[in-house]
Amino acid sequence: MSSEWPLWEIFIRGQHGLNHRHVGSLHAPDAEMAIRNARDVYTRRNEGVSIWAVKSNDIVASSPSDKGPLFEPSNAKVYRHPTFFDIPEEVGHM
Amino acid sequence: MADAAPAVDQAAFSEWLQRMGDNCLILGHRVSEWCGHSPALEEDIALANQALDLIGQCQFWLGLAAEVEGKGRTADQLAYLRDAGAFRNVLLVERPNGDFGQTLMRQFLFDAFHHELLRALKSSSDPRVAEIAAKAEKEVAYHLERSADLVIRLGDGSEESRDRMEKALKALFPYSGELFTDDAVDQAMAAAGVAPLPSSLKPAWDRTVSEILAEATLAHPGEVYQHKGGKRGVHSEYLGYILAEMQFLQRAYPGATW
Numbered sequence: 001m002s003s004e005w006p007l008w009e010i011f012i013r014g015q016h017g018l019n020h021r022h023v024g025s026l027h028a029p030d031a032e033m034a035i036r037n038a039r040d041v042y043t044r045r046n047e048g049v050s051i052w053a054v055k056s057n058d059i060v061a062s063s064p065s066d067k068g069p070l071f072e073p074s075n076a077k078v079y080r081h082p083t084f085f086d087i088p089e090e091v092g093h094m
Numbered sequence: 095m096a097d098a099a100p101a102v103d104q105a106a107f108s109e110w111l112q113r114m115g116d117n118c119l120i121l122g123h124r125v126s127e128w129c130g131h132s133p134a135l136e137e138d139i140a141l142a143n144q145a146l147d148l149i150g151q152c153q154f155w156l157g158l159a160a161e162v163e164g165k166g167r168t169a170d171q172l173a174y175l176r177d178a179g180a181f182r183n184v185l186l187v188e189r190p191n192g193d194f195g196q197t198l199m200r201q202f203l204f205d206a207f208h209h210e211l212l213r214a215l216k217s218s219s220d221p222r223v224a225e226i227a228a229k230a231e232k233e234v235a236y237h238l239e240r241s242a243d244l245v246i247r248l249g250d251g252s253e254e255s256r257d258r259m260e261k262a263l264k265a266l267f268p269y270s271g272e273l274f275t276d277d278a279v280d281q282a283m284a285a286a287g288v289a290p291l292p293s294s295l296k297p298a299w300d301r302t303v304s305e306i307l308a309e310a311t312l313a314h315p316g317e318v319y320q321h322k323g324g325k326r327g328v329h330s331e332y333l334g335y336i337l338a339e340m341q342f343l344q345r346a347y348p349g350a351t352w
Contacts, residue, residue, distance in 0.1 A: 005134070026136050029247075036240060040140035 007056040008034040010041075012048035020052050028053075102220070106282040108163040109182065110289065112172065113279075113325060115155030116183035119173055120333070121204060122148030123340050124191055133194055140240065144201075147233040154226040174344035178333045185324040186269040188332045192262065195248055195255065199262035202245045205238040206302045207273045210295045219287030242306045249310025256311070263312055271320025274299070 005027040011020035023042045028034035034053035043051070062070060074080065126145035132138035156169035186204060191197045212234055215227035248255040274296040276284075283289040307314050323329065343350060 027134065028136065032243075036243075037136040037140065039236075040143050041136055044139075044143060 005029050008038075008053045009056050009059060010034075010038040011052035011054070012038070012042055013050040013052075014048055016049060020050065023047070025056060102286040102288060103282050104162055104164070106279045107220075107286075107288065108159050109279050110283050111155050111159035111162060113182040113184075115152045115159055115169070115172070116181050117187050117204075117208075118148045118152035118155060120181070120183040120336060121187035121201075122146075122152060123336055124187065124189075125197070125201070127191055128197065137194075141197075144237055144240075147230075147237070151226070151230045151233070154230075158222055158226070170344075174341045178329050178337055179327045181324075181329065181333060181337075182327060183324050183329075183333075184269070184272045185321050185330055186266065186272065188324070188330060188336060189266060189269060190332060192265075193258055195258040196262040196265065198241055198244050198248065199259060199266050201237065202241040202306065203266060203270045203303070204273075205234060205241050206299050206306075207270075207295060209234045209238045210298045210302075211290070211292075214290040214295065218289060223288060238302075242302075245306055245312075246310045249307070249312045259310065260312055263307070264315060267315040268318050269321055272322045272324060275322060275325065277325065 006029075007025055008028055008031075009025050010023050012023045013020045026034065026037050026041055028037045031053060035051055038051045038053055042048070122145045125141050125148065128141045129138065129145070132141055152173070153169050156172045160167045160169055160172055186200060189196075189200055191200075209231070212227045212231040216224055216231060218224040218227065245259065249259045250256070251259075274292045276291050276293050280289070280292055284291045284294075304314055324333075
């Protein structure tokens with residue numbers, strides 16, 4: 001039965017002010033039931049204050065075979081990390 | 095916590111609390127029988143959540159029933175050591191699960207009643223009752239939202255699902271009338287302001303049920319013969335089997351804990 005239902009990606013916001021985080025996926029016939037199923041599957045232990053459901057098909061993903069050109073060039077560019085600055089004492093914790 | 099109004103007959107109050115608790119316990123057990131058998135993983139978890147909600151509510155009601163009874167019994171003892179004749183749940187909740195449609199229809203007919211009842215109980219003259227009702231009402235509002243939605247989807251669904259929902263409605267509707275029967279215990283509770291008369295909840299239930307059935311394109315069964323008895327301990331043969339499974343451990347190993 002569930003194999004006939006589209007797959008949805010579920011995002012939950014744990015607390016006000018935090019970002020929604022991907023928690024997993026589930027099957028549901030439509031958006032309304034995706035939210036309801038997400039409530040039952042992913043918020044049983046008081047995990048959330050807000051749910052987003054997105055059809056898995058609607059997510060555009062980068063291709064694993066493009067990993068080299070996409071990500072490797074940044075490997076050697078450590079100067080992009082802001083770790084080369086001396087932070088004055090007075091600034092405190094950043 | 096304040097004591098109940100002194101006017102309340104304690105024996106009647108305890109009896110009424112057992113009815114509340116037993117409805118939750120037996121329906122909760124029935125729903126829990128789906129665990130691992132539901133048509134989809136998502137439904138399986140949803141049903142298990144609902145069973146746990148109901149058994150949690152039962153714990154509160156039977157805990158208070160035992161306290162009001164004052165014979166030193168606990169909620170666990172009431173749940174696991176009473177025989178069928180001492181159970182006070184309505185016949186509807188002990189009906190077999192049948193197919194998924196039957197389970198949902200039973201749930202919907204009960205949820206529509208349960209939600210009205212809990213809403214009214216939030217202003218009970220007994221603060222302990224009002225407190226339990228306030229907590230349970232939120233859970234049951236979701237149960238009703240869910241069961242009503244699925245009744246509509248399956249009723250107004252495929253030919254097969256519609257046919258099954260029609261059969262479920264026909265089989266279960268004759269067990270809905272008992273929810274709204276008043277007896278001496280109900281009258282005593284209403285007089286003390288502890289709970290509304292069950293019959294007073296019928297118009298609102300009728301409205302909800304008619305509305306949802308219409309949306310589900312299912313014909314309302316109308317006035318049909320209604321089975322009664324559970325509230326006063328006269329049960330169908332199904333309850334014995336439920337208790338045999340539910341109570342086995344405590345009966346075979348008295349006092350066993352884990």
